Amino acid sequence: MTTPVASSDSMPDGASPDAARAVAESGRGLPAELVRLRGSIDNIDAALVYLLAERFKATQQVGVLKAARGLPPSDPGREARQVARLRTLAHEAELDPVFAEKFLAFIVEEVIRHHEEIAKGPVGS
Amino acid sequence: MTTPVASSDSMPDGASPDAARAVAESGRGLPAELVRLRGSIDNIDAALVYLLAERFKATQQVGVLKAARGLPPSDPGREARQVARLRTLAHEAELDPVFAEKFLAFIVEEVIRHHEEIAKGPVGS
Numbered sequence: 001m002t003t004p005v006a007s008s009d010s011m012p013d014g015a016s017p018d019a020a021r022a023v024a025e026s027g028r029g030l031p032a033e034l035v036r037l038r039g040s041i042d043n044i045d046a047a048l049v050y051l052l053a054e055r056f057k058a059t060q061q062v063g064v065l066k067a068a069r070g071l072p073p074s075d076p077g078r079e080a081r082q083v084a085r086l087r088t089l090a091h092e093a094e095l096d097p098v099f100a101e102k103f104l105a106f107i108v109e110e111v112i113r114h115h116e117e118i119a120k121g122p123v124g125s
Numbered sequence: 126m127t128t129p130v131a132s133s134d135s136m137p138d139g140a141s142p143d144a145a146r147a148v149a150e151s152g153r154g155l156p157a158e159l160v161r162l163r164g165s166i167d168n169i170d171a172a173l174v175y176l177l178a179e180r181f182k183a184t185q186q187v188g189v190l191k192a193a194r195g196l197p198p199s200d201p202g203r204e205a206r207q208v209a210r211l212r213t214l215a216h217e218a219e220l221d222p223v224f225a226e227k228f229l230a231f232i233v234e235e236v237i238r239h240h241e242e243i244a245k246g247p248v249g250s
Binding site for chain 2: 031033034037038040041042044045046047048049050051052053054055056057058059061062065066069071078082085086089090093094095096099100103104106110
């Protein structure tokens with residue numbers, strides 16, 4: 001007997017179709033519900049990675065623009081407004097607002113690191 | 126002369142329409158391109174918050190399931206597979222794979238904290 005498995009041709013690279021995962025993980029005795037939830041978590045993670053990539057593309061452009069205009073990499077007023085807005089959004093989405101704020105701080109730390117690198121100029125030039 | 130601004134009625138709560146932002150921020154002398162990019166970053170952040178909320182809903186269910194079955198909160202094999210997959214996805218999305226790994230670690234730390242709380246049982250019961 002063969003088990004129907006979604007063709008990898010119909011999936012973006014790196015995606016793990018639920019069907020294939022269920023076959024692989026059920027062999028390890030995991031509850032079917034856990035396998036199903038892990039499939040959803042993996043799909044969400046793929047979406048998060050692509051969104052984060054898009055966000056860093058935008059902040060990269062912001063960094064270039066700020067360096068060209070001599071604007072400082074960090075903008076405390078903007079960050080305070082972002083925190084307030086994200087806490088509101090988190091509340092609506094039933095996400096812990098404290099976590100949402102920590103998450104933004106985590107991202108912004110990386111962004112500022114990028115902006116400081118841009119301000120220093122290209123490596124080796 | 127009046128400036129056309131998107132009605133807030135057509136926007137989800139907490140969203141900051143680009144048009145309204147442009148009006149508010151151009152008054153502070155920010156370059157139009159920076160205002161536009163910030164609008165995109167804010168939209169991406171809203172999507173990230175809602176996706177993270179959905180991810181924690183799924184991991185919350187995983188936590189309940191694991192506690193009910195007596196499975197350990199952390200699963201190093203699963204985490205190693207997630208890291209490998211996210212690094213591949215990050216590469217495809219042109220996101221720094223090191224950052225993607227740090228990001229997963231940041232999220233997983235919060236998830237394990239939730240799972241430990243679930244394993245301890247409801248507060249006050």
